[in-house]
Amino acid sequence: xxxxxxxxxxxxxxxxxxxxxxxxxxxxxxxxxxxxxxxxxxxxxxxxxxxxxxxxxxxxxxxxxxxxxxxxxxxxxxxxxxxxxxxxxxxxxxxxxxxxxxxxxxxxxxxxxxxxxxxxxxxxxxxxxxxxxxxxxxxxxxxxxxxxxxxxxxxxxxxxxxxxxxxxxxxxxxxxxxxxxxxxxxxxxxxxxxxxxxxxxxxxxxxxxxxxxxxxxxxxxxxxxxxxxxxxxxxxxxxxxxxxxxxxxxxxxxxxxxxxxxxxxxxxxxxxxxxxxxxxxxxxxxxxxxxxxxxxxxxxxxxxxxxxxxxxxxxxxxxxxxxxxxxxxxxxxxxxxxxxxxxxxxxxxxxxxxxxxxxxxxxxxxxxxxxxxxxxxxxxxxxxxxxxxxxxxxxxxxxxxxxxxxxxxxxxxxxxxxxxxxxxxxxxxxxxxxxxxxxxxxxxxxxxxxxxxxxxxxxxxxxxxxxxxxxxxxxxxxxxxxxxxxxxxxxxxxxxxxxxxxxxxx
Amino acid sequence: xxxxxxxxxxxxxxxxxxxxxxxxxxxxxxxxxxxxxxxxxxxxxxxxxxxxxxxxxxxxxxxxxxxxxxxxxxxxxxxxxxxxxxxxxxxxxxxxxxxxxxxxxxxxxxxxxxxxxxxxxxxxxxxxxxxxxxxxxxxxxxxxxxxxxxxxxxxxxxxxxxxxxxxxxxxxxxxxxxxxxxxxxxxxxxxxxxxxxxxxxxxxxxxxxxxxxxxxxxxxxxxxxxxxxxxxxxxxxxxxxxxxxxxxxxxxxxxxxxxxxxxxxxxxxxxxxxxxxxxxxxxxxxxxxxxxxxxxxxxxxxxxxxxxxxxxx
Numbered sequence: 001x002x003x004x005x006x007x008x009x010x011x012x013x014x015x016x017x018x019x020x021x022x023x024x025x026x027x028x029x030x031x032x033x034x035x036x037x038x039x040x041x042x043x044x045x046x047x048x049x050x051x052x053x054x055x056x057x058x059x060x061x062x063x064x065x066x067x068x069x070x071x072x073x074x075x076x077x078x079x080x081x082x083x084x085x086x087x088x089x090x091x092x093x094x095x096x097x098x099x100x101x102x103x104x105x106x107x108x109x110x111x112x113x114x115x116x117x118x119x120x121x122x123x124x125x126x127x128x129x130x131x132x133x134x135x136x137x138x139x140x141x142x143x144x145x146x147x148x149x150x151x152x153x154x155x156x157x158x159x160x161x162x163x164x165x166x167x168x169x170x171x172x173x174x175x176x177x178x179x180x181x182x183x184x185x186x187x188x189x190x191x192x193x194x195x196x197x198x199x200x201x202x203x204x205x206x207x208x209x210x211x212x213x214x215x216x217x218x219x220x221x222x223x224x225x226x227x228x229x230x231x232x233x234x235x236x237x238x239x240x241x242x243x244x245x246x247x248x249x250x251x252x253x254x255x256x257x258x259x260x261x262x263x264x265x266x267x268x269x270x271x272x273x274x275x276x277x278x279x280x281x282x283x284x285x286x287x288x289x290x291x292x293x294x295x296x297x298x299x300x301x302x303x304x305x306x307x308x309x310x311x312x313x314x315x316x317x318x319x320x321x322x323x324x325x326x327x328x329x330x331x332x333x334x335x336x337x338x339x340x341x342x343x344x345x346x347x348x349x350x351x352x353x354x355x356x357x358x359x360x361x362x363x364x365x366x367x368x369x370x371x372x373x374x375x376x377x378x379x380x381x382x383x384x385x386x387x388x389x390x391x392x393x394x395x396x397x398x399x400x401x402x403x404x405x406x407x408x409x410x411x412x413x414x415x416x417x418x419x420x421x422x423x424x425x426x427x428x429x430x431x432x433x434x435x436x437x438x439x440x441x442x443x444x445x446x447x448x449x450x451x452x453x454x455x456x457x458x459x460x461x462x463x464x465x466x467x468x469x470x471x472x473x474x475x476x477x478x479x480x481x482x483x484x485x486x487x488x489x490x491x492x493x494x495x496x497x498x499x500x501x502x503x504x505x506x
Numbered sequence: 507x508x509x510x511x512x513x514x515x516x517x518x519x520x521x522x523x524x525x526x527x528x529x530x531x532x533x534x535x536x537x538x539x540x541x542x543x544x545x546x547x548x549x550x551x552x553x554x555x556x557x558x559x560x561x562x563x564x565x566x567x568x569x570x571x572x573x574x575x576x577x578x579x580x581x582x583x584x585x586x587x588x589x590x591x592x593x594x595x596x597x598x599x600x601x602x603x604x605x606x607x608x609x610x611x612x613x614x615x616x617x618x619x620x621x622x623x624x625x626x627x628x629x630x631x632x633x634x635x636x637x638x639x640x641x642x643x644x645x646x647x648x649x650x651x652x653x654x655x656x657x658x659x660x661x662x663x664x665x666x667x668x669x670x671x672x673x674x675x676x677x678x679x680x681x682x683x684x685x686x687x688x689x690x691x692x693x694x695x696x697x698x699x700x701x702x703x704x705x706x707x708x709x710x711x712x713x714x715x716x717x718x719x720x721x722x723x724x725x726x727x728x729x730x731x732x733x734x735x736x737x738x739x740x741x742x743x744x745x746x747x748x749x750x751x752x753x754x755x756x757x758x759x760x761x762x763x764x765x766x767x768x769x770x771x772x773x774x775x776x777x778x779x780x781x782x783x784x785x786x787x788x789x790x791x792x793x794x795x796x797x798x799x800x801x802x803x804x805x806x807x808x809x810x811x812x813x814x815x816x817x818x819x
Contacts, residue, residue, distance in 0.1 A: 042760070062615060062618070062619070063611075063615075071526075073784075239603055239604050245606075248606045248607045251607050252606070252607035257511075258507055258607060259508060259510075260510065262510065263509070263510050264507050272507065273508055274509045274510070275507055275508055276507045276508075276509055276512050276759065276816045277507075277508060277762075277763035277764055278762050278763075278764070278766070343647055353696075
């Protein structure tokens with residue numbers, strides 16, 4: 001391998017990706033945000049990049065940043081592959097997204113406040129009533145109760161994809177327990193360690209304050225009966241959960257306890273932790289446990305992970321659950337096509353972020369279209385999460401399409417379909433060299449008294465050539481996401497004098 | 507601190523210490539077995555170690571003969587032995603992982619690296635050629651972990667419960683090691699070259715052979731060996747030293763948690779007082795084995811009381 005030569009970063013175009021918008025190489029040249037990356041790759045070459053990747057992997061393994069996969073054989077604790085080439089957004093691109101995300105999450109919260117009380121949007125006929133009220137994600141137990149501040153989804157992850165310089169689409173909303181934010185933070189840490197000079201040469205908007213923003217958001221959600229400084233904790237299903245590392249990481253960063261169901265008990269509708277000093281009252285619980293398992297007295301009676309009586313404590317105003325039970329109604333895939341209507345209905349604004357056109361197989365005309373055009377469409381389960389149970393038309397065999405056609409006819413309400421988008425690509429260190437790989441973006445939106453978003457989010461990348469599936473359970477990896485602030489990049493000497501004055505000032 | 511967190515830290519401390527103690531015990535047994543032919547004695551080191559580790563019943567349920575190979579495998583690696591070195595490391599790391607935020611990065615890395623390397627070498631660790639190196643590695647990793655804890659943990663309940671686990675386990679180990687050799691101290695076998703080698707081995711297993719000379723300035727005498735392991739405050743692995751720390755730590759925990767005290771504090775104080783004001787002559791007159799058996803049982807009681815009072819809140 002030639003170190004430092006041009007050959008080190010030649011893009012191996014593949015048919016699939018030629019049509020896609022490449023975020024680094026577009027319009028025949030390198031887009032300005034990527035100029036620094038281009039220069040680094042030219043100067044250091046592929047071998048240096050591969051060495052950085054090995055270093056990154058050792059780092060992640062050592063710190064134990066893993067996600068747990070039990071019951072599949074092999075190593076139960078796996079690393080999500082980390083690609084060392086960052087994904088870069090310019091400030092003005094991000095600002096546009098940020099406004100759109102804020103608008104969207106506001107509308108989603110208003111939608112929930114509405115469907116759990118007056119149901120005005122249903123009465124206005126904008127969304128079919130059955131789609132909401134018959135929905136498994138709709139929690140009748142939440143009717144007639146307004147959580148503190150009217151916030152249902154305090155922490156949301158909105159998955160975005162891109163098809164062109166100015167074309168972003170919302171792929172899906174995650175209003176329940178979106179995960180992955182620890183990777184956003186650890187990826188940045190890794191980049192700062194591996195590429196200190198490269199990072200210093202860019203005006204990176206920081207992400208490291210996310211845990212503080214999260215803690216502020218959770219404190220702002222304190223229930224009416226909270227006295228004094230709110231006691232915040234994270235509820236985890238336990239260390240067999242795939243996101244357990246993240247639960248601990250966030251708790252550690254915020255300086256709060258990470259608790260399991262057994263650590264909590266309810267007495268007179270007040271929730272306490274069991275501590276070595278006796279019971280301690282909990283005011284806000286960032287729960288990373290699904291609704292079903294939260295309270296065996298209200299939801300699944302066989303849940304061993306939850307806390308009996310916690311829902312009654314919630315309704316009594318003695319604890320806040322974040323996100324609220326029943327928040328899943330807002331991110332249901334069958335509700336998704338109506339989000340632009342929600343924005344117009346509740347905010348009287350035009351949606352700033354577009355939806356991907358979506359066909360609901362439940363509707364006769366949509367279903368007919370889907371069954372006719374399966375080869376061009378992505379067919380997904382309307383409920384459930386992740387990359388399981390998905391048909392990617394252009395990559396499917398006739399047998400697979402027949403199988404999905406059978407499933408759609410049997411349970412039409414379970415399926416939706418969308419056109420396959422030519423997802424944008426970012427250069428990625430693949431087996432033999434650098435090649436374009438499809439990416440998406442999950443920014444994390446925090447809603448307390450205000451909406452807060454740290455710039456960027458988690459970029460997920462489909463590591464397999466031509467693959468459009470970025471889920472970590474399906475061979476996806478992650479990249480650090482850089483939002484570059486306006487203005488020229490600081491020179492080396494400026495950065496040094498800045499950090500020196502910080503040292504002296506501290 | 508969450509009771510569950512305290513529970514996990516306490517057991518993490520115990521399991522790391524247990525792994526290290528087993529490695530120490532096995533190092534001594536290896537040495538004695540190597541000397542056996544030249545000493546000409548009837549040295550049944552491996553059976554003694556099985557008894558000392560409390561691992562004999564489980565072993566005999568699976569094996570009919572006590573061969574060195576079988577005992578080594580059982581103590582070092584066997585998945586069916588809950589206290590094998592491999593299982594101790596697994597359990598320590600499992601407890602640590604369950605409460606990761608209560609660990610410092612240095613502790614976690616020491617624990618996690620040990621666990622990873624243990625998995626990597628499990629297949630070959632009991633090979634006769636590899637075993638000494640493996641045991642030394644376990645001992646060193648335990649020292650590293652304890653050092654990381656001592657050097658990096660905030661002195662709050664996290665540290666106290668970890669340390670409490672280590673000290674209780676260490677006291678238990680010293681009592682068991684000494685008890686397994688009580689016949690060479692007070693019984694028929696307390697004369698001659700074999701007995702002498704046994705005393706040496708015993709001291710070596712608690713890193714106290716040189717220390718003995720510094721304290722007593724005389725050749726090994728069984729009464730003094732027992733005195734050192736039970737009553738000397740200077741030796742960090744003596745029963746007195748361990749129980750003195752246990753009482754102190756329990757006291758600090760009570761202070762930090764609103765002054766609440768109970769049976770663990772009373773019992774720890776009583777055990778400590780008996781050791782602190784005890785005399786070796788009286789202990790030997792009453793019977794060393796009986797005394798040590800009582801120590802081991804009271805230690806178990808203390809563990810139970812701590813669990814009931816703090817860990818299952």
